């Protein structure tokens with residue numbers, strides 16, 4: 001796809017589109033905060049303010065919870081086929097407007113336009129998938145222990161669901177939660193990240209256009225602590241589905257225990273990327289470029305520690321330098337950009353701090369030709385060699401375009417280094433040996449393993465982690481179960 005940087009007029013044109021919403025969506029209406037307070041959203045590539053959004057708090061959250069609660073019975077009783085049709089109409093509208101939605105996403109989040117378009121389509125694919133799955137929610141008939149009884153199970157919606165999502169995939173992370181929730185018959189109150197509310201609010205606009213009834217989807221941002229406290233303490237909210245950092249996930253899980261809510265936690269990762277000596281190195285580089293540098297290294301499944309067999313590490317490093325030298329750092333709207341900015345200035349400082357500490361501890365940085373733009377939150381892509389397991393950068397989720405290379409001598413050492421983390425989201429293995437593929441995928445303590453594959457997420461597969469990367473699965477048939485209760489009915493006294 002070819003594109004050039006948008007002019008100021010074109011950006012202004014986007015803000016005149018009907019999907020460009022800055023108010024909260026509550027009970028089917030767009031409303032400002034009760035006190036009229038707002039906050040600014042900035043373009044991370046230019047530091048420009050692109051929108052001023054309603055700064056909501058506890059009052060608006062209570063309104064949204066009430067709206068979701070009022071809408072619940074009607075939506076849960078809407079026949080699955082009708083819910084499916086509405087979800088499908090929502091998917092169709094998103095796809096019909098995907099180019100504009102991608103521009104909006106790039107302007108608020110920073111990722112290159114091609115990636116933003118990929119995200120819009122990826123998020124929409126969950127809406128399509130769950131529109132189909134909505135019709136396939138089955139209970140069981142179970143053999144009873146005596147002839148006077150019958151046992152069967154019903155699958156029923158969990159109820160009102162709170163969805164809290166991060167800024168790194170502002171469209172897809174929300175779609176991945178709302179779609180299964182609505183398919184199951186639940187209603188939702190959503191709190192997208194304050195850095196990137198516009199893509200979420202745009203999804204809300206198209207949901208209403210598609211016929212989602214008032215109150216079924218509510219979306220608000222603003223005073224994070226107040227919104228979080230109102231959602232987690234409410235007895236009406238029966239589930240929290242959260243995607244974000246492990247630290248916040250733990251805190252929210254604890255807060256949900258007072259009302260014994262169900263939780264789904266999609267938390268931080270620390271993905272090992274293992275390249276065995278027999279790997280197809282070009283394929284491994286394709287996978288590493290995709291998994292490490294997509295979204296400037298700001299994905300939960302980003303390769304975080306690149307473990308390379310000692311006998312090929314020099315060759316592999318040189319091949320990576322050649323590939324990475326061709327990447328283009330810049331504004332995601334500019335033609336040819338492959339690596340955009342980080343989300344915030346403090347993210348830049350965090351990544352730079354991790355790199356400086358690693359170098360102090362003995363890592364070596366490999367020179368690359370990129371110039372950092374003068375505005376925005378940019379970090380030039382970087383390769384660090386001679387990284388060891390005792391360095392802070394080995395344990396931290398880097399969340400920036402920095403590849404750390406660590407050598408290993410044999411299979412057991414590679415698996416041990418890979419598993420040496422409290423996170424357990426995604427892992428990658430490159431080898432041409434079938435035994436290594438099978439053994440490694442069984443022995444890696446992660447929820448997702450990519451074998452000779454760097455792009456691992458799609459709507460048909462269960463996405464989620466183990467250990468401190470959380471619990472629950474998004475996508476696939478398993479993704480729907482997270483929004484359903486199993487009710488057992490015992491029919492007795494038959495004669």
Ligand code: NAP
Nearest residue numbers: 165166167192193194224228244245248266267268269300
């Ligand atoms: P974050 O700081 O945990 O924020 C995530 C969301 O939680 C944002 O909407 C944030 O709101 C909200 N939040 C923060 N404190 C809260 C509180 N006290 N009450 C209620 N909501 C609260 O994470 P992030 O830095 O945005 O996202 C990056 C993290 O997400 C990384 O660790 C990444 O690995 C993880 N992630 C995981 C997955 C997965 O599927 N496992 C996918 C994507 C990202 P504000 O924006 O207002 O602070």
